[in-house]
Amino acid sequence: MSKTYYDPADLRKFGKITEWNEELGNKFFDYYGKVFEEGALTAREKSLIALAVAHTEQCPYCIDAYTKDSLQRGITKEQMMEAIHVGAAIKSGATLVHGVQMMNKVNKLDG
Amino acid sequence: MATKSLKARNNDLANTQRQMEILSNGIFADGELPTFANKIKETNQLPLRPKKLEILQINLGYMCNQVCAHCHVDAGPDRKEIMTIETMQQCLDVIKKTEAHTLDLTGGAPEMNPNFRWFVEEASKAGIKDFIVRSNLTIIRANKKYYDLPEFFKKHNVHVVSSMPHWTRGKTDKQRGDGVFDKSIKALQMLNEVGYGMEGSNLKLDLVYNPSGAFLPGDQMALENDFKKALKDDFNIDFHSLFAITNLPISRFLDYLIASENYEDYMHSLVDAYNPAAVENVMCTNTLSISWDGWLYDCDFNQMLNLKVNSKVKHISEYNEELLQDRNIIINQHCYGCTAGAGSSCQGVVA
Numbered sequence: 001m002s003k004t005y006y007d008p009a010d011l012r013k014f015g016k017i018t019e020w021n022e023e024l025g026n027k028f029f030d031y032y033g034k035v036f037e038e039g040a041l042t043a044r045e046k047s048l049i050a051l052a053v054a055h056t057e058q059c060p061y062c063i064d065a066y067t068k069d070s071l072q073r074g075i076t077k078e079q080m081m082e083a084i085h086v087g088a089a090i091k092s093g094a095t096l097v098h099g100v101q102m103m104n105k106v107n108k109l110d111g
Numbered sequence: 112m113a114t115k116s117l118k119a120r121n122n123d124l125a126n127t128q129r130q131m132e133i134l135s136n137g138i139f140a141d142g143e144l145p146t147f148a149n150k151i152k153e154t155n156q157l158p159l160r161p162k163k164l165e166i167l168q169i170n171l172g173y174m175c176n177q178v179c180a181h182c183h184v185d186a187g188p189d190r191k192e193i194m195t196i197e198t199m200q201q202c203l204d205v206i207k208k209t210e211a212h213t214l215d216l217t218g219g220a221p222e223m224n225p226n227f228r229w230f231v232e233e234a235s236k237a238g239i240k241d242f243i244v245r246s247n248l249t250i251i252r253a254n255k256k257y258y259d260l261p262e263f264f265k266k267h268n269v270h271v272v273s274s275m276p277h278w279t280r281g282k283t284d285k286q287r288g289d290g291v292f293d294k295s296i297k298a299l300q301m302l303n304e305v306g307y308g309m310e311g312s313n314l315k316l317d318l319v320y321n322p323s324g325a326f327l328p329g330d331q332m333a334l335e336n337d338f339k340k341a342l343k344d345d346f347n348i349d350f351h352s353l354f355a356i357t358n359l360p361i362s363r364f365l366d367y368l369i370a371s372e373n374y375e376d377y378m379h380s381l382v383d384a385y386n387p388a389a390v391e392n393v394m395c396t397n398t399l400s401i402s403w404d405g406w407l408y409d410c411d412f413n414q415m416l417n418l419k420v421n422s423k424v425k426h427i428s429e430y431n432e433e434l435l436q437d438r439n440i441i442i443n444q445h446c447y448g449c450t451a452g453a454g455s456s457c458q459g460v461v462a
């Protein structure tokens with residue numbers, strides 16, 4: 001296989017980032033683990049949020065991880081795709097809402 | 112989806128020796144992953160030894176009306192292996208003298224054994240506390256002669272444990288065949304009608320969930336809640352508990368893992384999720400598995416890999432509990448499946 005920037009097997013090595021900075025690495029993983037604990041939101045809801053964000057961040061590792069996590073939680077493919085559309089809507093909305101700034105600027109400059 | 116067993120397809124993996132080679136070589140032989148033996152050695156649990164015998168699991172035959180994608184038995188309509196009445200009688204002799212409190216009948220579809228009802232009637236007289244029949248549900252709707260099974264189960268106070276891969280039609284049919292979901296729903300409703308699975312009922316109806324692909328089961332309680340809500344809302348179905356079971360990398364699931372290029376990732380997932388606390392309660396420590404032809408195994412999975420018990424006593428005809436209890440349990444890489452996460456057994460999580 002030709003070399004690519006992303007190797008799926010690298011996801012398994014994620015924990016090794018602590019080897020080059022144990023303190024910060026551990027703090028991150030402690031925080032990360034805490035975030036995904038069952039809380040006011042269910043673990044299932046958090047998994048769907050993570051899946052949507054994984055797509056807006058376009059992180060292939062995160063997409064792999066949270067697709068698998070969603071399947072493990074019994075989440076259906078329809079629910080997964082719907083979550084991604086929520087992410088996509090926010091992403092495109094965030095782009096479009098800046099159109100107001102553009103319009104404001106045009107109106108100010110080209111009154 | 113295949114409609115025949117690996118055996119009928121002359122698939123390489125119908126040969127258990129071939130399965131063992133795959134499980135022992137590659138990522139385990141080159142040290143990329145630790146062998147299961149080395150893993151449990153770290154916690155001084157090697158050799159794995161049996162505890163008090165609690166469950167006799169009897170496989171009444173590999174014949175089944177379904178050909179599920181992940182079946183570890185490689186069961187199907189083309190499998191003709193079936194327990195004879197003579198072997199059943201030998202099992203009954205053992206049931207009468209053992210202190211094991213649970214009898215667990217499995218298959219294939221155990222109901223397809225022509226002597227199934229006779230065996231249930233005879234075994235139910237033996238004072239077993241928990242009498243389990245593992246039903247694939249659709250058998251209840253497969254033919255008129257099976258329509259009264261719910262009543263028959265009720266009459267003998269059988270504990271029905273049924274496979275149900277998902278609460279949605281698509282996922283269930285993908286794993287177990289077209290039309291399985293609708294028939295399973297109808298069968299569950301029939302079981303409910305005679306009192307099975309209702310709150311407060313002593314007619315126990317439990318469901319078994321196993322993942323539809325190359326991933327591990329999620330939290331058993333969360334899945335149970337989802338199943339209960341969906342089945343109640345959509346079909347007014349009640350059941351007691353859900354057992355989440357991990358797919359072990361053998362037989363048809365191993366074939367699927369290799370064909371879909373998921374084998375190595377799946378084994379990594381199992382090893383990464385290894386939980387030493389689950390080793391303490393793996394089902395082989397309190398269960399004995401008896402095959403359709405009377406051979407004895409540490410568990411149903413070892414049976415399918417043809418790994419007979421490591422004991423002088425290897426067959427039901429020469430059963431001797433004291434000798435059998437003094438044995439080392441046979442392990443291999445597939446055992447990671449029972450020790451991943453919260454662990455896995457025929458009764459669900461173990462840790």
